[in-house]
Amino acid sequence: MSLKVFCLCAEWCRTCGDFRLAFDEVARARDGDRFAWVDVETHDDLLLRLDIEIETFPTLLILDAQRNVRFAGPVTPFAETVRRLCRSSGDGTIAAPPSSALVLRAQELIEALDGPH
Numbered sequence: 001m002s003l004k005v006f007c008l009c010a011e012w013c014r015t016c017g018d019f020r021l022a023f024d025e026v027a028r029a030r031d032g033d034r035f036a037w038v039d040v041e042t043h044d045d046l047l048l049r050l051d052i053e054i055e056t057f058p059t060l061l062i063l064d065a066q067r068n069v070r071f072a073g074p075v076t077p078f079a080e081t082v083r084r085l086c087r088s089s090g091d092g093t094i095a096a097p098p099s100s101a102l103v104l105r106a107q108e109l110i111e112a113l114d115g116p117h
Contacts, residue, residue: 002033003065003070005033005034005036006062007035008059010039013058018077020037023035023058023082054102059073061110072096073096
C-alpha cells in the first residue's frame with residue numbers, strides 16, 4: 001500500500017532540523033511511498049484558513065492510498081518511530097480518530113499541498 005507521509009515542522013526548530021536527516025533516511029528506504037517536508041511557516045495562511053494549529057514539532061500526517069488518515073500527531077524525532085508508524089499505517093493496524101482539526105481537515109490540507117487527484 002502506498003502512503004503519503006507529511007512532516008509538519010518549522011525551519012527555526014532545531015529538533016526538526018535534526019529530525020530531517022532521519023525522515024529523509026526513511027523516505028529513501030520506502031519505495032512507492034511519498035514523503036514531504038512541510039514548513040508550517042511557509043504554509044501559515046493555509047493552516048490558519050483550515051483552523052489547523054501545529055503546536056508540537058515534529059508532527060506527522062500519514063495517509064493511505066485511499067487518503068484515509070492513518071496517523072496525525074506529534075512524534076519522537078527518530079527514524080525508528082517513522083518506520084514503525086509507516087509499517088502500522090501500511091498494514092492498516094492503526095487509524096487516526098477524528099478528534100483534531102488536523103485529522104478532520106487532512107483532505108483539504110493535502111489537496112492544497114499536493115494538488116487534486
